[in-house]
Amino acid sequence: MTTSLQHNPIQERPKLRDVCHYGEGKQEDEFVGIRYADGKLDVYFPYGYSRPDENEKEYRKDILNLISVLASYSKESKFANQSHELNKDKVQIPIHAYLHVFNYFLNHGYYVENEPLYKRAKSGKINWARTIKQVRPQIAGETPHESVVYLDFITKKSNNNENEIITQIHKYCVYESYEKIGCLFGFFQPEKPQIPFNARMFAAILKGKISRSFNEKHLLLFRNMLDIVCYLGLLNDTRKASFGTTDFEYVWEGLIDDVFGIDENQKKTYYSHCSWHIGETLNDAERNETKRTALRPDTIMIPDKSRIFILDAKYYQYGEDAATSKVDRNPRRLPGTGSIIKQIAYAEFIETMRKKDSEIPQGEIFNAFILPYAAEFDETKYPMENFGYATCDWKNDDSDGDANKRYNKIYGILLDVRSIMQRHPKSSDKDIAELASLITEKECSSLSPIRGQRFRNP
Helix, strand or coil: CCCCCCCEECCCCCCHHHHEECCCCCCCCCCEEEEEECCEEEEECCCCCCCCCCCHHHHHHHHHHHHHHHHHCCCCCCCHHHCCCCCCCCCCCCHHHHHHHHHHHHHHCCCCCCCCEEEEECCCCECHHHHHHHCCCEEECCCCCCEEECCCEEEEECCHHHHHHHHHHHHHHHHHHHHHHHHHCCCEECCCCCCCCCHHHHHHHHHHHHHHCCCHHHHHHHHHHHHHHHHHHHCCCCCEEEEEECCHHHHHHHHHHHHHCCCHHHHHHHCEEECCCCCCCCCHHHHHHCCEEEECCCEEEEEECCEEEEEEECCCCCEEECCCCEEECCHHHECCHHHHHHHHHHHHHHHHHCCCCCCCCCCEEEEEEEEEECCCCCCCCCCEEEEEEECCHHHCCHHHCHHHCHHHCEEEEEEEHHHHHHHCCCCCHHHHHHHHHHHHCCCCCCCCECCCCECCCC
């Protein structure tokens, strides 16, 4: 099912380092992902994702990794129930379909149908082996001169037009993929398709092929081609495309939770609810209706049975600037008072609940914010830095013992973005223990408190 590839060099396309933006090309809408407009491709990485060495392979690896991470936390992912959806645009480019179709072309050439199709008919080129197996013959004549007669046959079906159209649709999808993401694969241009785009016809033919095909490799190709056709059929302007999100903070939360947190079912134990109690005649069902949405900590980390860590992932621009390699430790770019108070409320709820539930670890409770920054990439661990802690003034009064509660200090932890995105969703007891140590070992250090200032709405 392949044809020979003849790659024809075209005019020089932009190098990957020129289309990748690591902070220096930040969009006003804080978009992270891939944007294509009027023949130009731009790739925007999140704050704290450091630029690699001048190596095209590393840039390509970064782009594919970004696609993988964004896809993992898309609106179809397990985080969809948070009411904050990624890919908010009405029509998002099916990036994996583009990648698959172009990769298939590079590995196998254009799809060409050469498997014969058969049908049951009274005339045509007969396949006797299939006819004998699939058609019941009729007995003609009387003994001793009986003979076997076939009234129907299995004949080879001529479907040259449809087969040629499938090849042309593949050529169309390959060229479309090249136009959008071709620079990921080098400077080679496939031939332009001869067939004009017709979404309804293309989709009908592909659906027919999918219903009749049993070859997994071809099924996957047809489905990805269908995704591209349906996507193009919805667009008003095919010169523009995007894959990404303007809400990367939810991706950041998901990464932290996957790497350091307990699973979602366990975490529900740590959700606190509030309710209205109106009058004295309400029954239990009516009271349940007054319950407000639970306060949900981003991540609960339990390294052992003696400690609980409440982690809040904050995608705030504090730390080393990846674009300039300058340290920008502006306190105004840190979580504000509302976020600090919320962390303490989480801890106080857990402290109260574990008096009733012995399954909840009974040891110390710690609080921490996890912020992104650019550090030296490490394939074996997550580079992290403890830069200070925040407190609430009224929680430092020794008269009621508040000053001795560990969770009243909310530590600030910087975590390298490239490392966690390159390694996601890898999690290990070693990584969890390292983060726990980074927080607890600073208890007796000379860190200065960081008073909460608002950088952006929490």
